[in-house]
Amino acid sequence: MSQANTLMAVLVGVPLVGAIIAFVYPRLAVSITAVCAGVMVAAAAGLTRLVLSSGVLRQDVGGWAAPLGIGWQVDGLSAGLLLLTAAVGAAGAAHRAFEALEQPFFWPLWLFLWGALNVLFLSADLFNLYVALEVLSLAAVALIAMAGGGALPAAWRYLLASMLGSTVYLLGVALLYGRYGALDIALIADALETDLPSALAAALITLGLLLKAAVFPLHFWLPSAHGRAPAAVSAALSAVVVAAAWYLLVRLWFAPFGAFQGNGVGVLFGLLGAAAMVWGGLLALVQHRLKMLIAYSTVSQFGFGLLLLPLAGGVGAELAWRGAVVIVLSHGLAKASLFLAVGGIARSQGHDRLDAVGGFGSGGVLPWLALVLAAASLLGVPPTGGFAGKWWLLQGALAEGAWLWVLAILLGTLFTAAYLSRLLAVLLRPAQRGPQTGRPSPLTALPGFVLALMACGLGLALPALERLLSSALVAGGLP
Amino acid sequence: MIYLLLAGVLFVIGLHGLFVARHLLRKILSLNVLSAAVFLLLVALAREADPLDAVPHAIVLTGIVVSVSATAVALVLLVRLSRPREDQRKLMDEEGG
């Protein structure tokens, strides 16, 4: 039994065991979550190191090879996302622990969410992914609803949208199974032919995932859900859960559905991405609450991720691939950091209304520092991770002479700058003292700050990222 | 085969119900009809296979349990939505006294 297999089993088993313990012994919940977080950060890092040294890893769960059994697979992309999940999961949990709120059910739900995400990034089996998606959405719904009040309708809408999304996804999976007698992504990729059932299945699966990723115009449920959930939950949802749906889209459109690329499908994704950047950007510009602004920014930022699909077939494919993945990773770190920072600020001031909140230093300096650093990375100021991602993506588009997408990237950046400048206006206000009661511990701001540092520091780890995201470490290869 | 057609019809009915129904309970019912349609398709396909294919059967069994879980959460959320805090206050009074 190899080390890689053990690490994969740890990534799935540990959070789930932790969830049971946190449920049965609520008194141990925080400490067990801390232990799980430590173990999972180490396991994700170890797995990434293994991918770097020995290439794409694969394991047959239970010793049964596909098509009969379920396969796990880790490549550069999934390793990166596993690391992101570990970072955001640990930071969110730490933030929550420092907040010291009396909601014991938070911990088992959080660990379930984490475990489901890990399964999702490991699994190469379409039905196993469906079950993981269901675990993910149920845990997310309950976590959103924890904020109570206005979060309940948001949780309801999210539940409905994601149940519809999974059912449509499953219909697509059923068609693929009927066509090829396999559920393993790699096996389907080998056998795929461009006939009607496969095309319909591709369309249905994509539709279901777009609904879950909240891609324009199916984003209706996202802002209220992300804007109203507790801070740690918003962070995880915006940073990783949306990235998980994006990850599945990319995985499927690279390997099995790559055969349909070139029939204008890539262009369609690109247009969706561009529309999301503009629409999400516009709405972020008119929000009245800080958290809602950040939530709409998620809709807008995922437009960048989608631009990968139209660029993936050409000469700039490797650059675009690297760029898009780094954008998603750095967006995850920065966005989680923003939500945690704003959560702390809102708690210290009692609200997060843009016209009254601020300025720099009110309720502690650390959250505001995190806000500035994260915003810099989101915008793409050198040398942050956001800059590296956008630069690579732009270079990829330029190499292919895809002027439409070059324009979209520039426009999206412009919108990002526009709505982030509203944060700047808030920063420049004189510091206010909020109500003295119920002030969160200064430690609450620390996890968000660390994430912001990581988002910026990603820009300094370019050689490692370049190696991790080289085409040799893409399962199934670039199309 | 008749069951393939039935699955299609049920899928469209469920989809239509989900989008146009006014009452939220009806949306849950529609989602359940929708998933029943998908399960039907899977099992109808399993029957065409030779020899009879057990994998879709197992998948559908898993799917049924997953969908009853989601339905239960949705229903509780729905009830909480429809009566905003009245219940909880009553319960808190009881616990306090």
Next chain:
Amino acid sequence: MGWLVLVFDGLLAAALIWLAWQATHTPGLFRSVISFIIFGLLMALAWVRLDAPDIALAEAAIGAGATGALLLSALGRLVATHEEGAPWQERRDLYFWIPAGGALLGLLTLAAWMLPSPGLGEQVQDALPESGVQNPVTAVLLNFRALDTLLEIGVLLLAAIAIWSLGRMPLPSAPAVRSPALPALGRLLFPMFVLVSAYLLWRGSHAPGGAFPAGAVMGAGGILTILAGAQPWLTGSVHGPWRMLLSLGFAAMLALALGVMALGQPFFAYPPGLAGLIVLALELAAGLSIAMSLVALYLAGQPPDHWEGEARGE
């Protein structure tokens, strides 16, 4: 003979379509819920016709039984059960839905028609001797694709935790007006439910049955006894054994999946020779956990720490 079967299938399909329409589109929520429950029962017939007896058993107990009870009790707790105006919006959207629905139906049916459905029947047959059981469905569920089942039992536990996190359970747990015959019936029937579940569980290793139907039947029996006025034994307390029992199935599966690694096996790979025993143990754990989770889901919230009449351990 052949056409008779065809007529039966046709009638069944027509009835299912009519009931689905009733459930989603006609006025009267109560009527809709009842239509949906009957829809579930008829679906069980359809599963039988499709040679899927395992699913038929589970559908009758879960699809019609447990979901039906959940729906009815939610309906009883909703404040606004009457709908204003038509149950669905105006007919102008028919201009969109008839062509769009028709096109989707056409595409779906055409695509489904074209599917060769190679299936994995042969692979399952070949691997069956190593799986430890003779029933192929059980072999897939608890051996070949046991990871799915692990996550699915996880979903059940997660749903119970999610429901508890949403608040305390609404009281009373049984409807105010109940049939006078129900208490006696409930007491009389519960042993039967247990017996049937045990039988189904035992059968599962070699014939249709197994953990899913058994757990579902037992869970439905538990709900029935609560309906009959029996006190739900489940408490929300941290101290009692119930939280542990509720997570027992999930914990057992996880412990096994990880425990085999101590024996040098990969994750979830059963040591040779022990597969039969392991599958049986897993079935027991999964069945119990399904039954208990269904009852917990039915209670619609975190139960109180103590039931009246119980000794208070303060």
